[in-house]
Amino acid sequence: MNRSNRIDVALLCLTGFLRSFATGLMGVIFGVYLFRLGRGSAEIGILTAAGLAGATIATGWITWRGDQFGRRKALIVLALLWVAGGAGLAFVSSFIGLLLVVFAGMVNAMGTDRSASYVIEQAALPNLVSDRDRTWTFSWYHLVLDAGGALGALAAALPIILYRWRAVPIPTAYAAVFLGYSVLGLASAIAYSFVSKQIETAPTRQETPTVSSASKKHVFGLARLFAIDSFGGGFLTDAVVAYWFFRRFGISEVQLGALFFVIHILNALSHLGAAWLAEKIGLLKTMVFTHLPSSVFLIAVPLAPNFTIAAALLLAREALVEMDVPTRQSYVAAVVNPHERTFAVGVTNLSRSAFWAIASAISGVLMQNLTFSAPLIAGGSIKIGYDVLLYRKFRHIRPPEEV
Known part of the structure; x- marks a missing residue:
């Protein structure tokens, strides 16, 4: 990798960290803030869905037109919309106003980065490294993102800290945090401006890049399977799992915060283990052989007689469950041509986002x-079925570095 490419990778990791920090922060405080504004559960749900809808539409546009518009320009525009979303939250309080702000600003209250910027970065990173380094690059990238999400979740205490230690009124404290959220977006826009071409x-003469029939077959086949995986994952959002522990064992928010901080750290470290294992047994086997036992641990959690055992089972699951993330993205990038990667990443992420949202509503x-x-139980069982189907359908399709 030459010096220019190393700088680009570092910049994309930096922007990913900032975005994940903001997402981790917003995932914790968004609903609480709306509750403090007097919004009911239905309104909170609608506003949360509006942010996801904005992100989904942006992802769809990036999938079909992002490369023609320009990846760097698109990243800067998306970051500026992020800035506008944070500023809007700081100064707008009416329901209709908030609805427009979170939609246009693509405010992500899910706690996990599902943005259009994330899609572009996934498509761009393989352009900067060799096939042999691709999986390690994705692993380090996601380690950085998970670290950002963990720190962002901890930063959710800032409004209360400002209130208790500086006597800042709660509404003002939240407004200050939202403006800080916007500053992170502005910093990302500046960082993107330094990314190279x-x-x-x-460049292609065609208005829309051609995607080969073989690549379409791989991409749509993977998208269908990833939809199954995401449908299972939609039952297992942080909010649902935290609520389950809160009700089942009566633990406090402080204990939940500590538990989920450790979860994020395990997720981050597991990405490096995934890259090492993929070098030994291959990308697809790493995806399946780590993901399947993680679902077994999950199904066992409800059988635990006490919090300690249940938490241990959940942590065992979290040490494995995200090992398929960098390997999955590396695999998607490997089975298509370089100019088809935005299409491949966009389609597979769209399918994941849609079914994740559907299952979340059902849970x-x-x-x-x-x-x-x-x-x-449902989430773990569906994910086991996904692993079996994925291995059966794609076990003979190998990335270039494994041939």
């Missing part, structure tokens, strides 16, 4: 009407 696709209904542990 190497992240762009090769509460299952908890209330079937059994309280239903989301954990």
Whole structure:
């Protein structure tokens, strides 16, 4: 990797860290802030969905037109919309106003980065490294993102700290935090302006890049399977799992915060283990052989007699479950041509986002009407089915570095 490419990779990791920090922060405080404004559960749900809808539409546009518009320009525009979203939250309080702000600003209250910027970065990173270094690059990238998310979650205490230690009124404290959120977006826009043109696709005379039939077959096949995985994952959001522990064992928010901080750290470290294992057994086997046992640990959590054992099982699951993230993205990038990567990443991420949202809406209904542990059991079982199907369908399709 030459010096220019190393700088580009570092800049994309930096912007990913800033975005994940902001996402981790917003995932914790968004609902609480709206509750303090007097918004009910239905309104909070609608506003959360509006942010996800904005991000999904942006991802769709990036998938089909992002490369023609220019990846670097698109990243800067998306970062500036992030700035506008934070500023809007600081000064707007009416429901309609908030609806427009979170939609246009693509405010992500899910706690996990599902942005259009994330799609572009996934497509750009393989352009900057060799096939042999691709998986390690994705692993370090996601380690940085998870670290940002963990620190962002801790930063959610800032409004209360400002209130208790500086006697700042709660609304003013939240406004200050939202403006800080905007500053992170501005810093990202500035960082993106220094990224080289190497992240762009090769110029083509066609208005829309051609995607080969073989690549389409791989991409749509993976997208269908990833939709199954995300449907299972939608039952297992941080909010649902935290609520389950809170109700089942009566633990405090402080204990939950500590538990989820450790979860993020394990997720981050597991990415490096994934890259090492992929070098030994291959990308697809790493994806399946780590993901499947993690779901077994998850299904066992509701059977635990106390918090200590349940937490240990959950942590065992989290040490494995995200090892498929960098390997999955490296695999998607490997089975298509370089100019098809934005299309491949966009389509697979769109399928994941849509089904994640659908299952999230269903999980509460299952908890209330079937059994309280239903989301954990259903999510784990669906994910096991996904692993089996993925291995059966794609075990003979190998990336270039494994041939």
